[in-house]
Amino acid sequence: MDDAFLVVDWGTTNRRVYRIENGAVVRTERDDRGVTAITDFAGEAAAIRARFGDLPMLLAGMVGSNIGWQVAPYVPAPAGVSGLAASLLRVDDRTFIVPGVATASDVMRGEEVQLLGAVAAGLVPGDALLVQPGTHCKWATMADGRIAGFTTAMTGELFALLRAHGLLAAQLQGEVTANAAFLEGVEAGRRRDLAASLFGIRAAKMLGTRDDADAAAYASGLLIGSDVAARLAEASDAPIFILSGPELGNLYTAAITANGRAASLIDSHAAFVAGTLAIGAAIP
């Protein structure tokens, strides 16, 4: 790729555009023009070039899915930078879509850039367990700098569903921080008995054993704690890194620590940019 190029991290509901020059981001903007808002992708790419510069363009995320511009088929794990670069979908000779990665039972599309970038930038070693918290939390096992395998847990989505609908919604409007109630939830999550532990939030209200102001933090701890306990039960002793902003990062750090492991928080934004540089440099 040239010394200057554009990158679009193009998700379902949002996107972020970067202009990169000599390895550094010189301009970036985020908007809500995710792939579901777009019908004319060619016109949209032209509009991006009109605003950010008439440069080569690397696209990642749902733009390469069947609800995106063109389908960039999943690359099977283990997948590294060179494998992704060799499998880019070429829309034209200066517009490339990064493929997602698949195992026999799981898929990712967009997260792979950040994971490989974390290694490429030296933010994490080549053998590590990387966590990308969120609506659909990814846990990726990196081996020799490649994505060897991964598991996705819909932890964040379950919390959002419970907070918006159903029996517990009214109780779950409080603030979530890594406080004592959160850690109590993490401890309960170790039992990996989610449907029963969730009803316990209701029972605690009826029995008066927990202040409702603590219910949201407890529920978050329960969900994140279940996720952490399940993943660590099958994890090696490779070091653990969390790619996240500080809010979710602190919650996952607390939950991992409570499960007897250490975890370091990594700048996910820097990892993403490093991933685009690494893939861009490896284009055959």
Place this chain on the structure above:
Amino acid sequence: MDDAFLVVDWGTTNRRVYRIENGAVVRTERDDRGVTAITDFAGEAAAIRARFGDLPMLLAGMVGSNIGWQVAPYVPAPAGVSGLAASLLRVDDRTFIVPGVATASDVMRGEEVQLLGAVAAGLVPGDALLVQPGTHCKWATMADGRIAGFTTAMTGELFALLRAHGLLAAQLQGEVTANAAFLEGVEAGRRRDLAASLFGIRAAKMLGTRDDADAAAYASGLLIGSDVAARLAEASDAPIFILSGPELGNLYTAAITANGRAASLIDSHAAFVAGTLAIGAAIP
């Protein structure tokens, strides 16, 4: 209680009224006048007597909660027929509300009548594990004919939430029966890794590894299977009975069988009526 009396199984959104004479139901009606639809409970009780007969009345369910007529405080487990009868809330000298039952961490209100009735009617032995599937599935350990302890899992509610909202909703509109996809879900549920297994339903769609027509049955199997696996992990070898209609009863029977135990389906309606007779006969 007299040879003839009325019973109201009065839940949050529905209720069922029974007229019982000499131990048998002679008339019953179900309607949608649950406690949330009622403000004048005394007037409503008078209207029931006007229709069903001017008789003593035993009320069970949410009518005894803080959203009902009057609060009948929980009786602590272990709780049996005589304990409940001694703790009835007397609205007046011929109108009685059955209290719920609580452990240190869980509550029930309404289910206790069915559980104790199953034993009283000889449908189950005094030492047994009883399952009441539904939105909030109750698993009660009966010992010496009393409710010794119980756990509630919001299995049915989670399924309803996932079917109505969020990433998986569109995939989960298919029929649910105890078919091969359901049993595949039960098997996955044994891992007790719900948030990750649920995302696997999405991944299977993206990978083309499962027909979407099977997704609802798989998801139901996963949720019920997780619930069953968690409960059986801590259960004794007492026999298991399911108090349910045939639809959910068949699903739970299949899931329990797949986890290496046997379960018998019991007529929950008969159990409820037997419970009211037993409590009515024990009123001091």
